[in-house]
Amino acid sequence: MGNDFTHLNESGQPQMVDVGAKDLTRRVAVAESRVFLPAIILQQFTGQELVTKKGAVFQTAIIAGIMGAKKTPELIPLCHTLLLDNCQISIQLEGNEAVIRCTVKTTGKTGVEMEALTGASVAALTIYDMCKAFSHEMVIRETRLISKSGGKNDIG
Structure with missing residues (x-):
């Protein structure tokens, strides 16, 4: 039965994809999440940050997103464990939305789009x-995935 x-x-x-024969390449993926914030929350912001009793919201979300990207293979079945070269998360207010961008980089045999998507989601x-x-x-x-490069099929 082919599929x-x-x-x-x-x-x-189910099986984990065998990437053993693939060449090491530089891989980069960018993902975005958007969070609608109602007026009551927007009113709490001072500039581009909101500080609550739990701490600075965007700063904490950035750290959580990086941690999430690093833990992707523990959360998503069959994802390969990757050594991440870098993970950058930015969060900007655009109108009534917090726009989260997560960029993940590695040098490996498989892409980092799941890590970027997980990082943005956790943030x-x-x-x-x-x-x-x-x-x-x-x-x-x-x-959503904005772009990925370094693999067989580049996007964006």
């Missing part, structure tokens, strides 16, 4: 957690 899913073997059973969840005392009307609107 096009790399995480399934010929019998349809978004951290913003929600730290701001929920003000309102539960926040919405994590979208998490």
